[in-house]
Amino acid sequence: MAAKKHSKRTTADKTLKGRHTTDTTDQAVPDETSALAERTPVATAEAASAPTAEAKTADTPMPAEGETSQPDPTVPNQPTPGKKLSALDAAAKVLGETGQAMNCPQLIAAMAARGYWASPRGRTPHATLYAAFLREIQTKGEKARFVKTARGKSALRQAV
Numbered sequence: 001m002a003a004k005k006h007s008k009r010t011t012a013d014k015t016l017k018g019r020h021t022t023d024t025t026d027q028a029v030p031d032e033t034s035a036l037a038e039r040t041p042v043a044t045a046e047a048a049s050a051p052t053a054e055a056k057t058a059d060t061p062m063p064a065e066g067e068t069s070q071p072d073p074t075v076p077n078q079p080t081p082g083k084k085l086s087a088l089d090a091a092a093k094v095l096g097e098t099g100q101a102m103n104c105p106q107l108i109a110a111m112a113a114r115g116y117w118a119s120p121r122g123r124t125p126h127a128t129l130y131a132a133f134l135r136e137i138q139t140k141g142e143k144a145r146f147v148k149t150a151r152g153k154s155a156l157r158q159a160v
Helices: 011-015 031-039 045-049 087-098 104-114 125-143
Strands: 146-150 153-156
Touching (some): 087 125, 087 146, 087 153, 104 125
Antiparallel strands (some): 146 153
């Protein structure tokens, strides 16, 4: 391959490639920033690690010696109360309520109408939901919650 005759780049540009240097002496610091930094107290490591009287309360149960506190067991694939449903969980809930196979645009509309899940300003939430269906079916196999019934339609495995 022949070299370009009219290259716009010079050798000086090649030596500075990847180096982003800035001269900090030319940049002025606004007075508001320095005044704010002076007024803001800086927390030290000793102050942060020191227990306060408010941190220790009589209402907090402490485990006895030798005991460990264990988290409450949760059921897998079930969202905790007060948490928003994921798109897959909301789709499973809608498919369970309707009992029939639906395509992804219908599922997205039904999830939004019932208030289970709304797209966070995505352009193609139906495509994302369909990909999530396929991914769950591929990874979990027979244990997947969803099954494809027809081209573009999915249903709950237990409903089929």
